[in-house]
Amino acid sequence: MAERMIEANGVELCTEPFGNSADPPVLLVMGSGASMLWWEEDFCRMLADGGRFVIRYDHRDTGRSVSYEPGRPGYRDADLVADATGVLDAYGIFAAHVVGVSAGGGFAQILALDLPERVRSLTLISTSIAVPSNRALPPPTAEFGRFVTTVEVDWSDPGSVIEYLVGYSRVLAGEERPFDEAAFRALVRRDVERARDFAAAQNHDLLLDDGRSREPLSSISSPTLVIHGTADPMFPIGHGEALAEEIPDARLLRLEGAGHGVYRADWEAIVAAILEHT
Numbered sequence: 614m615a616e617r618m619i620e621a622n623g624v625e626l627c628t629e630p631f632g633n634s635a636d637p638p639v640l641l642v643m644g645s646g647a648s649m650l651w652w653e654e655d656f657c658r659m660l661a662d663g664g665r666f667v668i669r670y671d672h673r674d675t676g677r678s679v680s681y682e683p684g685r686p687g688y689r690d691a692d693l694v695a696d697a698t699g700v701l702d703a704y705g706i707f708a709a710h711v712v713g714v715s716a717g718g719g720f721a722q723i724l725a726l727d728l729p730e731r732v733r734s735l736t737l738i739s740t741s742i743a744v745p746s747n748r749a750l751p752p753p754t755a756e757f758g759r760f761v762t763t764v765e766v767d768w769s770d771p772g773s774v775i776e777y778l779v780g781y782s783r784v785l786a787g788e789e790r791p792f793d794e795a796a797f798r799a800l801v802r803r804d805v806e807r808a809r810d811f812a813a814a815q816n817h818d819l820l821l822d823d824g825r826s827r828e829p830l831s832s833i834s835s836p837t838l839v840i841h842g843t844a845d846p847m848f849p850i851g852h853g854e855a856l857a858e859e860i861p862d863a864r865l866l867r868l869e870g871a872g873h874g875v876y877r878a879d880w881e882a883i884v885a886a887i888l889e890h891t
Contacts (some may be wrong), residue, residue: 616677621699622692627677628670628700632661637733637891638706641669642697644715644739646814648676650804651714656880663888665710670700674816680809683768686816693820694720698731710891711835712736714875715847716817719743725835726827735837735860736887739845739873741852744827748855754846760784768812775801787844787872796877830859837863838890840883842871864890 616629629649639660641652649669660667671678672693674686681687697720701709710733713721718740725732726744741750752758766777778801779794786792805811837860841853850867857865866886868879875883 618677619700619703621696621703624673624679624696626670626673626679626696626700628668628703629657630704631657631667631669632665634666634704636661636664636666638701638704638709639665639667639887639891640697640701640709640711641667642711642713642717642720643669643672643675644713644717645817646675647715648672648804648808650676650800650807652875653800653877656875656884659880659884660887663884665888665891668700668704668709670696672696672817674810674813676804676808678809680813681816683810683812683815684819686819688820690720690820690822691723691825694723694727697721697724698728701731707731708733710734710736710887712738712887713740714738715740715873722830722833723827725833725837726830729834732835734891735833735835736840736890737837737853737856738840738875738883739842739848739853740856741848742830742855742859744830746829746855746859748859750855751849751851754849756788757784757846768815771805771811774805774811778805784846785873786876787842787846787870789844789870790872790876790878793877830856831861833860836890838866838886839863840866840868840886842868842873842876842879844870845873847873 652669718737722743767773839857857863
């Protein structure tokens with residue numbers, strides 16, 4: 614398969630499919646500021662080899678998708694949610710199994726609440742509750758807080774951006790497993806070099822929600838699988854536990870020692886769980 618540019622909601626998005634289009638479709642939704650490369654190719658192929666038609670795509674302001682002026686995004690969070698269905702429309706797919714990580718898991722929840730008929734199932738990885746809730750949730754770790762409040766990066770210098778992203782990846786990986794710096798550095802370098810304008814990825818930090826009032830997560834009808842690392846420094850495991858408790862009949866898969874994201878050491882367990890769930 615090869616990358617395919619599509620038009621969705623009036624903008625150009627870069628997508629890439631894996632597998633047989635006759636198989637059950639799985640849409641992979643990445644997190645804030647991250648391109649589709651973070652759904653690594655071999656991970657996508659593992660899902661495709663399990664009999665799924667897998668689609669990954671670049672959000673706006675990431676990778677090869679449409680890029681806006683840094684600091685001036687011409688869209689809202691709701692547009693990123695709508696882009697998910699726009700990708701499905703471009704492939705002639707009405708409903709898919711939606712897998713979201715981090716903020717992508719938040720977009721997936723909103724999609725399941727707003728357009729449940731488009732979501733065959735939900736898989737929520739390393740994410741948190743995406744609608745207002747009275748539930749008390751644990752804060753990020755102190756190390757995560759120190760990094761995001763003290764780090765400095767020159768977005769005009771690719772070398773500075775790469776060092777920042779490698780450092781951020783190290784923090785997100787948590788403290789319970791070795792960090793594969795070489796692998797992450799190679800991935801980050803590819804991501805920076807591939808982007809239309811990597812500085813535009815900061816726009817995701819400026820997005821506003823659409824202000825709509827939504828039903829609670831208890832109204833989600835899509836079968837839901839929650840996957841969460843026990844060493845996640847951004848959203849500690851309590852966030853995953855809360856999701857699994859709030860969404861009816863949701864199942865929680867704990868990844869012992871895993872941080873925030875989709876790590877090679879967990880691919881086998883994650884893929885097996887998604888294949889079973891879908």
